[in-house]
Structures are given as structure tokens and as C-alpha cells.
Amino acid sequence: MRNLTIVLILLFTNFSILASADTTQVKITDDVVSVKVLHNGNPVTIKRNQSLDNKINPDYAITARKCPPFCIQPGTIAEGVETIAELELLEYLKRKSNGDNSILVIDSRTPDWVRKGTIPGSVNIPWTLLKPESGADPFDIAETLEQKFGAISIEGLWDFSVARTLILFCNGPWCGQSPSNIKTLLRFGYPANKLKWYRGGMQSWESLGLTVVQ
DSSP: OHHHHHHHHHHHHHHHHHHHHOOOSSOSBTTBOOEEEEETTEEEEEOBOOOTTOOOOGGGTOOOOOTTTSOOOOSOSSTTOEEEOHHHHHHHHHHHHTTOTTEEEEEOSOHHHHTTOBOTTOEEOOGGGTOGGGTOOHHHHHHIIIIITOOEEETTEEEOTTOOEEEEEOSOTTOOHHHHHHHHHHHHTOOGGGEEEETTHHHHHHHTTBOOBO
């Protein structure tokens, strides 16, 4: 009888420890509570807002935006360019933060939008800095392709064989800034399979209560 009592106490104690180990109500998935990444060299924990009364950021709650320029984007932006969602983006962010230098997550928005908050682990490369038609300097474009994306210039031609995989996003399905970056890069010859598009952008990210940094 004494042994049975000890066993029951141990079982109850272990159950209590497991039950109290994680009180998170709003997880990312059933078995993922948070994701740790690096943003500008500093550790950031991405998780969902735990307040059950949390509402979406008003900047992304507006449904009536003039089109153009705020037109609904297609599900596939270009042949060979993969459209991804939040879980895939989180996986890329983890890989990048764990030292995978072949990946770069890019916020394609202009700085005024980025100042309101961005996805941890991303870098800001505005669509205007890559597009010659918008006044982008050819030397600045070349520097971005080489220094940030890992492309190689050979006698005036671009070699993207060892270039990074780029994951691009902007404000959401109604935003044309990351599509502009993607289309410009494809025109430069960037391989479509090295371009990923997070179509939901900040609107989807914010609607899920995920961490943003300013």
C-alpha cells in the first residue's frame, strides 16, 4: 500500500510540473510556443500576443484602399517564385539566425512604413532602391546585388549561381512593393527558385498577433 501511495504521489507531482511548465494559451502551432531569431545582431523572441482582447494594428485594419496603387495581388507573383506563409517564413528566419548565410529576409517597404514595425530578423531594402525607373542609382543597385545578395559580376554580366535565397514581403495582399522588388530582380536575371514571396506581409503577421520590432 505504501509503494502504491508513493507511485501516485510521483505521478501527481510529474503531472503538476508538466501542467505548469507552459501556461501559454496562444501558441504559434500546437507544439511551437515561440521562435528565437536575431534582429540587427540582437536576440528577439517571436511569439503571438497573449492578450485575448488584442486587436489588429489599425494601420492594417483598413479595407478600402484606392487601386491603383493598392491593388490585390495574385496568389503567384511569377512562374517559379514560391509563395509562402507564416510557418515557412519562421523556418527561414530560424535558419538565418542559426547561421545560414544563404538566406536573406527582406522588408521591401519604404522606410516610413518600416518605422511602424517590421518582422524580426528582416532587413529593409526598399523597392525604390532596386528599380532604375524609380531613380535607383545603377552603382547602388550593383552594390546591393554583390554585397547583400551575393551575386557576382563577370565582365558586365551577373552570375547568381551562389546568390542568396531571398524571402520578400511588404504590407500585405494589397501591397505592390515586394512584387516590384521580385519583378525587378527577375528582370536582372535572378533565379526564380531563389525568390520566395510572403504574400500576407505585415497585415497577416499583425492579424496573428506575432511579434514586431521597430
